[in-house]
Every structure is written in C-alpha cells, then in structure tokens.
Amino acid sequence: MFTYTIKRLLQSLIVVWAAVTLMFALFFIIPGDPISLKSGEKALPQEILDNIERKYGLDKPTYVQYLRFWGNLFRGDLGYSYKNDKSVNTILHDGLSTSARLLFWGALLQLIIALTVGLTSAIKRGSLGDRIGTVFSVGIQGIPVFVSGLLAQYLFGVLPFQLHWDWLNFFKPWPTSWHAGVIPGDSWKGVVLPALVVAVVDAAFIARMLRSSLLEVLRADYIRTAFAKGLSARRVWFHHALRNALIPVVTVYGTSLIAIFGVAVQTEKVFSLPGMGSTIADSALSQDAPVVLGLAIVVIAFGAVVNLIVDLSYALIDPRIKIDSKAVH
C-alpha cells in the first residue's frame, strides 16, 4: 500500500505540473491582458500601463515569466495578485482556511443528511418517509446555489428579523474566531446556512445512490440467509447490508467532495464569505494569473488526495479488496 501511495502522489505531481503549465499557456493565448483590463470606463495612459507591466514583470518574454513562476514556486512564493497587489500566499492562507472549514461542515452535514435520507428511504421503502425523501432528493438537486442561498438568507434571516423571532435568525456573519475547530459563543450560527446550502445539493444525489444500492443488496441471498438465521433487522441492515452498499456510495462521495468544492465556491459568493469563492471568479475574469495558478495547484492537489483516500478506503470498508503497487483489485 505504501508503494502504491507514493506512486500515486508522484503521478499527482506530474498532473499538477501539466495542468499549471497548460493554464499558464492559456493566459497568453486568450485575448486581452490583465494590465489593459485595468482600463475600464476610464482609459489609463499607456505610460501608466507600462509602469504596472514593469512592476509585475509582464514586460519580460513569456518563457522568462514561466521560469520565474516555477523558480518562485520552489521557494514557496506564488507571487502577487495583479488585481489588488496582495500576496497570493496570503490570499490562499486567509481564504483556504475559510473554504476548508465550509467544506468540512458542508461535507459532514451532507453525509449525515445523505445517510439519514438514504437509509430511511431504503429500509422503509414505499413509506411516507421514503416518498418525502424522494421528493426532497429530486427537488433540492434542481435548485441553483444562488437561489437556495438567497432563499435561506430570507427565510432564516430577513423574515425572523422582521417577525422578531431571533431564535430562528441564522443569517449571521461568518465566525472569525475558532478555537481548535470549535466556535465560541453563538457565532456558530453563522456557519449553519452556508454549510446547509453546500450540503443539500449533493446530499440528495448520494441519498438516492445509497437507497438504490441498499435496495439491491437487501435483495441478495446472503441477506435472506441472515434474516433466516434469526439476526435482528438492525444488525442485518447496518452490519451486512450497509457495509456492502457503501462501496459505490464512497466512490460517489469522493467525487462529490471534489464537486462540493465548486458548490462551496458559489456558496461563498452568495454569502460573501472570506473564502476562495469570490476570488476564483474575480481572478479568472480579470486574468489574474498568479491567483488562478495558485488556486489551481491547491484544487488539483486536493482532488488528487481525495481520490487517493477514496481508493484506500475501499480496502477499509471491504476486506476482500486488496491494494498493491500496481492497481486496486
């Protein structure tokens, strides 16, 4: 497993290099340049644009800029944003901690919702709970984040404020104070709505996946055998059925964790959280290459690690699955 892990990590480095090089090239291919974009409704004199170009080293040939980028990267310096002169390292440091927290709470809520809805729907198939779960799954998936986010702000912020129902007002500022992962006071309320919005999108999909996977397993001969042996329903569902039904769900959950990054980006924008969400969109539009490349490195690395964890977790869930240095069997 160790060799396999090392091999996968090395592959990930190659992926990061190739992706960043491609993106670097794209910045020079697409029309316009970040400096001339600074001229908006009011044009800037060419001499001013030249000053700015020199400041960021954009007057140098492309290959020099490329080599300088990697040289700085090896020294741990991702450069400065063309848009607001801020260090990309600082932007990533500040933004990623918020994004990671949102991602964590969103993923956790997603898992809880998906397991609850999926299990209920499968075990109580055809019941009212199953039907509500199905409607929830189909309904929620179709709502864009910017709609569900604003709706949540209205229902759990504006409306309770107007009605003086403060206990229901969960639209609060994102907590700025965290102690070892715990949020002091009642500032935890600021996490609830963004995390919920992140969670519900893919939770519905995972719940439906778990439901169908469980239903298939529950029809298997060994489940009938387990019931025939007199095992309790709870033991059969949770020990025999759920464990086997989890394999495809874990694959989907892994993919979802990468996709959730995209959802979190939109959620951060809708809730104006100090994460990477708005930075990604703004940087891409303003061709702020250092920020976009820095983010790309993080996102690709995140995807590679999640995929690796998913692969390794198969063996954890099902002892029949072995991992060696060549492949997953």
Added chain:
Amino acid sequence: MKVLSLGKRSVAVLTALGLAVGGTVVSAHAAAPAFIDCQLFAAGEPDHIDPALTSTLVGANVATMLFDGLTDTDANGNLYGEVASKWKTTDGSKTWVFTLKKGLKFSNGEAVLPSSFVNGWKRSMDSKLASEVAYHGDFILGMNAYSTGKGAFPSSSVVADDKAMTLTVKMENPTSDWPSIVGHSVFSPIPTTMVGATDKVEEDGTKLVGNGPFMLASAITKRAGGEVVLVPNPNYGGKTATLSKLTAKIFTDTNAAYNAFASGQCDSGPIPAGRYTELLTKWGTKGVKSTLGTDYWGFNWEDPIVGGTKNKYLRSAIAKAIDRDQISSVIYQGVRKPATGLLPPGLPGYVSGQGLTNSRDLAGAKADYKRWLDLGNTTPPAIRLSYNDGAGWDKVASIIIANLKEIGISAKLDPFPADGTYFSKMRSGKGQMIRAGWFADYPIADNFLYPLLHSASIGGDNLERYNSATFDALVNSARSTTNKAFAQSQYRRAEVQALRSDVAITQTVNRGIATVLAPSIATFPITPLGMIVFDQVVKN
C-alpha cells in the same frame, strides 16, 4: 460490534479533519461598532484604500475619510479649503500658492506641513509605485516625466515653505480649475513615517497614517467577508466625527448585502437592481443623491452608417426618438434622472438643455430620419447597440431598440462579454452605437469634455473617435485661458457643438447613488462626487 467500530473510526477521522481545518486560532472581534456599512463594498472589495493608489469611488471614499487634502467639495457641491485656508494664482493660473492652516496633525501626532504634501505627491506619482491615478499629476509642470520614470521629481514645480506654511505649484498650462483638481485623493499629504512606503502599506493599519477625521483601527482585510474598520482620529484638527466606529463590510453579492441589512446586521445597505421603488418606499430616501455622472450613447464617428457629418440626420433622429423618461422610470425607477446634456447638474457652470432635445420628440425624429433618407441614403441594416453584458445595459438598449422601431429604424443588441474587454474594443472602433458613461474625478467641465470628446483622447476615453476641429478649438481655448468665466462659456459652446451641432453622442440619464438606511440614521450626507461623509453621519 464491527458496525460500531466503523462508525467510531468515521467519527475519529471526521473529528481529526475538523481539528485540522478548523484549528487555526484567530483573534476575537471587538465589541459592536457604532455604524456598520453594508453598502459601500456591496459588490466587492475596494481596489485600495491608500489615497495614492485607489482608482475606485468606494476606495476613494475610505481614503478621504483617512486623509484630508488641500481642498474638498462639500455635500452641496461647494469647493472649500480642507487643509488649505486660502489659495491664489499670481500669473493667470500658471502658478498657484496655497496657504495651509496651522496646528493640523496626522493621527500619529505629526504636524501637517506643506512638505507633507510634497512627500505625498513624491510617493503617489512615483513610477515605481505604478499608481493607476498618477496621471492626475500631469497638470503639474514636469510631473509626467517623473510619473513615467523618465525624470526626477519636479522639485521646482512643487515648492513647500514650512515656515510660511505655503505650497507653491507651477502648472504645465494655465489651469484655472486647479483648486478643484487638487482635491483628488491622489494629492493627499503623508507623514514622514510614510515616506517611501510601498503599495502594501494599507495591509498594516498602523502604517497608513492620515490626517482625516478617521484612522484605521486595524489592517484592512480586503476580501469578501472582510471589513475596513475606522475609528475617530484623536488628533483631528476639524470637527470630531459623530460616530465612535465605522465598519464597512465587504460583500460579493448585492442581494446578500441587502439581506444582511434587512436582517439587522447593518445600518446601511445597497439596493439590488430593479428594487429601487419597493425598497425606497419601505426604508425612505435619505440615502438618495444625484451625483456628477452621466450615461450616454455615442455614435462611432468612423462608422459608414452612423458616423461622420453626412449621417448627422440619422443620429439626430435616433437622439430625438430615445425616451429618456422611460429609461429613468423603468430601469432606474427615478434614481437616475433624465439628462439634458453631457455635463450633469451640480457641476460648476452647468446649464440645462445643452443636448439636442430635453424630451422625446417623435415627430422631429421621424422628420430627421426622412431628411436622411432624402439625401440618398437607403434603409440601414439593424444598427448595433454595443454594451458590456452582465450590468443591466441590455434593458436600456432594449428600450432604445423599441423607441427606434417607432420611427422605422431597426436596431439590435450587440453585447460584449463581461470580461473587461468591452472598453478596449470600443476604443479600437469596434462599436456602432456605443454605451458609455462618465463619473467626475473632480467637479469641472473639462473633466468631461476633454477626455470624452477631444480628438486627443481618441484611443482613450473618446470611444466614439469623435474628431471635430471646432470642438477641439473651443476646448483648447477654454483650457488655455486665464479667465474662468470665458473658459466656462467656451466649455458650454463645446458641449453644444458635440451634442447639438454634430450629435456625436446623446445623453440618457444622470447618475445617482441610492442606499437604504436603518430608521436610526438621522443624517447621511453624500457629496455630488458620490462620497459619503461618514464623519457627519448622525445615528440616533
């Protein structure tokens, strides 16, 4: 049992992840501020709040709270001395002498002297700082060479006498409006501790030291969810700010910013597009103010169908057909008023009705279109209305298309991607009928007419590539005269030449600012330049 152990493992992994991602300890926030603003940065973070660097209205709004310049414009549009007690020109606007008030201090206790301005200008115009607003210094003799890295700071053009408390400035050309221009934030003074400060100085709140009514309480956090916190400057020489603290929160979505206001998080908030009437009715109009800006549509002067002198009647037909009242009421619900010329009301020397028409003239439009056809022209292909997509201009363009249809002129939407390339494409002559607008940097007519319509600005802000020797001569004579009244009359004639005689552009609405305020806000002054005077905001 194995089920339980799987669950325990999961809990352990999740807890560990939680600790890993949430482990950073960040210092706690201070107590509740006196005024929380959710309007200023509702659509995104400021570019800068450093007066030497900011090129945006919202960034400049904070900068002007931190720094006082020689002059400023009050909420009624009147020019007044801020650090300067008086000023005079000795040689017909070629040299200006400002006398500074004594006893003024920066927030660190250092005295504000004429040399503080020299230090400030040395920094803000330095080519190495690469400020986007350094070109405002080009009015000063020899400053362009310094700001473009081709020469040293023109010490003989900016002379400080700290004993006499005078600052003498020599101009490149006679500049009768210099006292208004020098009110721009790029001309702010700095204390000696900021000499040579880089463009990162604003990231450390203790180092961005100003002489304004407020000072930075902490480092600026220029990110969504971040905020700028200001507290009164204890050494301020003017009237002490009425607020004990000002927090301007940063959002990325106007709807979210409004929801934050409506859920009790802030004292002021923005109005999302299309909700002006509803929300101003609900929250009141204390936060509404007309500002020195105008929206207009220009005609590409080089376009074979709408450009040049031979197509004047087609342009005048279009200008007369546009229903400005409809644009004002439907799109802006009255916050942006119908414009009657390029120069906005409130600008010194403003005269109403300088445009081709004050109100819609359907009969005149039809007559002009017929005259154009009678000159041997044939029905033109659909005229392209170019605009930058994603900012709601499609709605304005759609109204104009419907207006033109009524006189038999076909037109179509010509959106350009919202990637910032619209203006560069218009500058290179890619448009036909061009969406444009302008907001005053300083309250003078030249700030509109020269950049927008002078032939020297082709490739720059003269998006229409309008080229008229008559117009240029009028503006040039206004710029070179030492007689302010004559200059204003020449600017008025130039405006008429471009809008009425040549119909190079046609105005639609004047700009305005609209914000919703909590009932506890009693006074909320806004200057015509769109600056909220936070030090005079009164909260009950």
